Amino acid sequence: MxxxxxxxxxxxxxxxxxxxxxGMASFGAAAGGAKTIVIDKKSVVGAPVRCAEGLGLLTLGxxxxxxxxNWALADIRGFRLFSPSGRKLDLAIRPKDLRLIVLDRVAFEQHLIDRALKEGAKLRLEEPATGLLREDGKVVGIRTTKRAIRAKVIIGADGIESRVGTWAGLHTALKLRDHAACAQYTLDGLDDxxxxWLEVRFGQRIAPRGYAWVFPKGASSANVGVMVSNAEHPAKHYADSFIAERTPQGRPTNFTVGCIPLVKPMADAVIENVMLVGDAAHMVNSATGGGIxxxxxxxxxxGKVAAEYVTKGLPLSHLKTYNPLWQERVKGILEDKYRSKEIMWDDQRLERAFRKARPLQYLLPIAPRYFIKMLIRETNF
Ligand SMILES: Cc1cc2nc3c(=O)[nH]c(=O)nc-3n(C[C@H](O)[C@H](O)[C@H](O)COP(=O)(O)OP(=O)(O)OC[C@H]3O[C@@H](n4cnc5c(N)ncnc54)[C@H](O)[C@@H]3O)c2cc1C
Structure with missing residues (x-):
């Protein structure tokens, strides 16, 4: 059919x-010589933004x-952390090439897609995928609202709301308690x-089982928001309270809500000729919510493995080689983060960690492993 x-x-x-x-899957596939089509239900790549837009330079490098x-807006020295009682800890990031930036995420995503298009990929917008195409029980492509796209490999990069994996038979559903809810305003007029610094504030009062942030996008503008989980109120309630306390002078130019999976990454992200990447495979840092x-x-x-499979005529089992590749690169880090996320749910443990860390605040390379493990291992924010 x-x-x-x-x-x-x-x-x-x-x-x-x-x-x-x-963006990177279509670049990897097209650069590897595969005839590639990338689709999205959105009408503009990158918009609307649901992100605090913090990114480490390591992965880019x-x-x-x-x-x-046009997309690397703020050059960040490190994290300015505040404990539940307001104790400050600056974690400067050295060396400089491991630092962080704040993105213009729309321009950033467009840059990634442009790189794929330059390699020959084709872009189809305003085309929600609605299901997989199957013939004789085998997946032979996807169906969108506008067309049937026959393909040898399907890559699900459809984020936390992913359906591609479920359609293919992977167990991708998340329990409600395994989500963090986020609410964020972009504010102008923050002259002070x-x-x-990326400001991060912990404490069950401010952001239950999560944290609040102020990520600067320029001299007087910032993303200000919260991530909470299993909280009594919706995330917006905590974001509004935080802003009333921290940045009451800010003028909102944007508001967004979104969810982040707080689970370990999937054990197997390939089923037959369907592969999952990023949030769709729960490949998110559970301690920080960072997933870019x-x-x-x-x-x-x-994308690279898929291109090898189609251009070299390799057996279908070649797609499974993606599993050890991504596992070697991100699985250990993400499982570590998953274990350490609960530190942020306990104000007393956080206070103890802040007390220990204080004298070492400017020496990130020898700062307590506690914090490094918790927040910025390999700056994989
Ligand atoms: C409020 C908030 C703040 C965050 N801040 C940060 C941060 O500062 N740093 C960081 O690293 N991470 C952050 N994250 C997490 C980060 O945004 C995600 O981890 C990242 O976007 C995952 O990328 P992805 O490509 O896997 O999925 P996404 O970026 O979610 O992309 C999925 C794409 O698939 C499309 N799509 C979905 N379903 C379909 C369909 N059926 N058909 C066609 N297209 C479809 C969507 O429109 C979307 O464009 C934040 C998340 C939230 C919610």
């Missing part, structure tokens, strides 16, 4: 999603991506902002 009245298109690799995972002026680097890295690896 290929969709009776739908137009048909054929390619080697179809990627569902134009986020950081899909590893993937050979030069920060560009220290724009060289993992989505980019796993997207690139999946």
């Amino acid at each position: 290929t969709g009776e009245s739908l137009r048909e298109e054929t390619c080697d690799v179809v990627v569902v999603g134009t986020g950081p995972g899909g 590893e993937l050979g991506i030069e920060p560009q002026r 902002l220290d724009h060289e 680097p993992n989505a980019m890295m796993t997207g690139f690896l999946a």
